[in-house]
Amino acid sequence: MAASTVGEAEMNSASRGAIAGAPLVLRILAECPVSKARACDMTLPHCTVNTPVFMPVGTQGTMKGVTAEQLENLGCQICLGNTYHLGMRPGPELIEKAKGLHGFMNWRRSLLTDSGGFQMVSLVELSQVTEEGVKFRSPYDNKEILLSPEQSIAIQNSLGSDIMMQLDDVVSSTVTGPRVEEAMRRSIRWLDRCIAANRNPESQNLFAIIQGGLNSELRHICLEEMTKRDVPGFAIGGLSGGEEKDDFWKMVTLSTDHLPREKPRYLMGVGYAVDLVVCVALGCDMFDCVFPTRTARFGSALVPWGSLQLKHKQYAKDFQPIDPECTCPTCRRHSRAYLHALLKCDTAALHHITIHNISYQLSLMQSVRQSIIDGCFPQFVRAFMDRMFPSREQYPRWAVDALASVGITLN
């Protein structure tokens, strides 16, 4: 049952997984003999990250109400900061003075920063894209700001993240026509400008972002061009923006088919449990999403069979923990009934649920990883789906198809 593990020589020699000149070493520990899933150790300047990994999002240099120490105790090895937000407030000068984002938020492990480009989609009414970059009007002081590839990297260099993302020209995944190709081609040109602008190539990794919308041909071109560049890792971008799931998974699997085996693959903006498990099967290593922490703040706790809306009256006298099998600090001490009551009077209730949800995401990925190492990932996927859905009829069609495409059959 052992997975086709990588040869001993490679396991023992970290340098074999090193990417020329970049501060990143990827060791592939195991690959699923059936699907494209793989388990790796990705060594970054601040710590080694076990993949597949879910990265919680700490937009403003904080993980909501969770302290850095709590996050570390949950086993989190890497989290995200948002360049757009941190660049606006408190600004790169202060963060640099505070010894980077690590020092400013006092986080000892790895950090990934986005480019600020995603805000082109989410704050589009405030922005205008030209070849030079993205023009924003600051919502804080109404000043016009140009976010160029050089500027984005300069800010990310000040933040000092372990992984920086290139500035890409993001178009909504539901947009079609020539704008998609323009954005893809511009993203390639901007990648070159980002690579040239990186002041710290020996301590900060720069990842490329594959674009091309939902058009396989454009994705192909982008993959072909970007994989010619010697970047330490690749992200699959432009998805998770409201497109059909059928289109989504096909773009993911097409991308992993063409990405180099020896470099990490980061699928941006994906965080629902089913999506995570399916996309691991499709060969992705890294994921991020605001969903688990955002939904916690609405009182929603994630469980292996879906979620619990703890504000609902049905939990008022339910004295079980959120998930009786969960070992997170919240589930070890508190009941659904107490959290239901506390939600009415103190924000600590949100912190309890946030901690549980982060713990849920991290331990899901830990189980995924262990099953890959143990060579039983397909069985894991079947058990996971069985627990998540009341019956096989309720399995989402796209997930069944996506898993079948990599040899994991569910029914």
Next chain:
Amino acid sequence: MKLELRGLAPGTRLGVLAGLGRSGTRAMEVPGCLLYTHCGSVPHLTHDTLDALGRLPAVTQLPLATVAEHQEVLEAFREGAAKLAGLHDTVLFCSLQDPAAPCPAGYNTSKSVSLWSAAGRIELTVPKYVAMQAAVRPDWYQSLADGDAQPAGSSLKRVRRSVERTLTHLDECVLLHQKTAELVGAELFGVVEGADVREERVRSARETAKRPVGGFVLDGFQSGVMDQALRAQLIAAVTAELPRDKPRLVLGVGRPDQVLSCVEGGVDLFEGFFPFVATERGCALCFRFAMEPDPESAVQEQNGVTEDGGSSRTEDPEHQDLQQMTRFEMNLNDRRYRDDLRPLVVGCGCYCCRNHSRAYLHHLLVTKELLAGVLLMLHNVSHYSSFFSSVREALATDRLETLKSVVLGV
């Protein structure tokens, strides 16, 4: 419960409340403050963050106002509020109103007292109140009291009625307490009222002391209600009437200067809400309480805590500390902290000061991030309980005057 006092100068009290809790194994040093909670949870904090505080007060305060709407849940649970809240090793004191929330006057009747919960006003008769306490199952609780008579504007007649009603409520509480199985082993604290009328204060204290109570709650001395000189006189008059061997807890007094004045008047216990109200306005407690010119306080002076505290510039009407910043705090919303990379209080050993800067706290407040409340609360609770340690040390070494001048910065 047994109060062991050390022989000290007359009037001042320093000692240990031993044999606490249903098991009788817990102890608390006095003077001391209680751990303030909402619904059994220290505001903003989870248990891991709370543990980072190290030594916590042995007694946790649960204002009934924050838990009253969950009576049915507690009755279904049957094991009390402490266990429901995941507080495994604490002594629970259930008080009536939330000291950090407004409590409008004018709603009490001869038979009922109004409780102000998140869900609105709840009218409590004594039977209803004792039934709620039975559901909460505290180790200590106060008797139902009519605390409506405010010094400003209350007629002598109203003040007398408040004392009278409170004694009647107490007698009824005592009767019901003895008949309630869930309250076996719990201590009932009698409430002293009387507003600003000295004779009524003395009468209330004397009469309450005749009842079988475990301790005394001094009501109507809240910061907003009367000035410090009058409070000091009345508290001295009241404590003179109370038996020496039972603890006295004052409601609604949290400012360090007022705490010191109450300690001089013979008060043992304080509610711990002051760190919370400071946190809610984005402030960190930064007043000094180290009596020796030790290295720590020397740095404190260097880093300009007093100067940054804004004490000399801020108008400091002492009755507004629920709404307005006091001289004992620094306001982290202030732009001057934008790029200040020092800890909140240089030399402070709390989690926040060991790990984060003023600039980070300023950033969290500006971006309205929830972590601001968590970190400020951690610092403020830690600072405040260190202040109480310092009060005890000052009493033990007969240096209360020194401590007063350090705290007041004179």
